[in-house]
Amino acid sequence: MTKNKTINWFKLNRTLHRDIGYLCVGLTLVFAISGIALNHIGDWNPNYIVERSEKSFLVNSKSTDAQLNKALLRLFPSTPPIKANYWESINQYKLFFDNGGAITVNFSKQTAVYEHIRARAVFKQFNSLHLNEAKKGWLVFSDIYAGLLIYLALSALFMVKGKYSAWRFKRGWLIIIGGAIPAVYIFM
């Protein structure tokens, strides 16, 4: 006796929704955390920590670049190797280091400010993925992820039967609100 097998679409949808949901946990966290970080880019630097330390610097601007560099390295001994130097103006001299740090000398104020740059652990990597700074492979991967999110959203509409179904007003109003909020922002 052969049993006629039919596909249980409801069960299949719930299984796929669950498994794809698990698959998307990591990427959702990456995009959500970096999304918050990048939303507030005007208030902080989400990629780097810039530490500044100011000291008085009494060397004359008529000194040679080599003399200035020597004096600056004496003032800030724990700097990485020098990368480049630049005269921003007659009163401002900049010395750049291997890690992107820099010393800015202001001869009129007689100060030297050392800016030390450190990448923020986790955020730097998350943000670079979010902004698609990585290579083309990531573009494909993030497109697939976006497709999976669309599936998760649509399949959620068919997860529950009965009075708590997305198609009954008891819970369906949540979908209306979720769609209305962006619509208000678009048309306002």
Next chain:
Amino acid sequence: MNIIKKLSLLVFSLAAVSASVFAEELSFGKAVNEAVKVNISTLLASPEQYLEKEITISGTIVGVCSHQGCWVDIASDAKFEKLRIKVRDGEMVFPIHVKGRQALATGKLTAIELNLEQTKKHKTELAKRRGEKIEPESINETMSIYQLTPVGIKVLD
């Protein structure tokens, strides 16, 4: 391995990766065309000649937009002079740690018209940079400033 150990390992790995990010050649957009290389000083001496033409400039990166990473300043071969490379927000994101590194950029020079007030302010700032003095009241003509809109940038290690 408990969850704390696993998380510590993850954070440590990311920190290690972030340290390595500081030293590598970076490319943005299309490939740089070195055949159309022009000195920044030559460019800024007669910018009208180069408007809307594809050019490539090179020099040390002496400034980076610290928040959006949407511009970098390239030092000219002449003293106290630099040229800004500006992109629309998010088009290319220049990391802050590239300061001090050599860069090559291909793109088009664009002019930004200043009004009289902005011209006075800009010329006063330029004069101050060079250690010269000017009377802003004596300026009656407006000017333009120039920046490069890039299609490709290569930041050397």
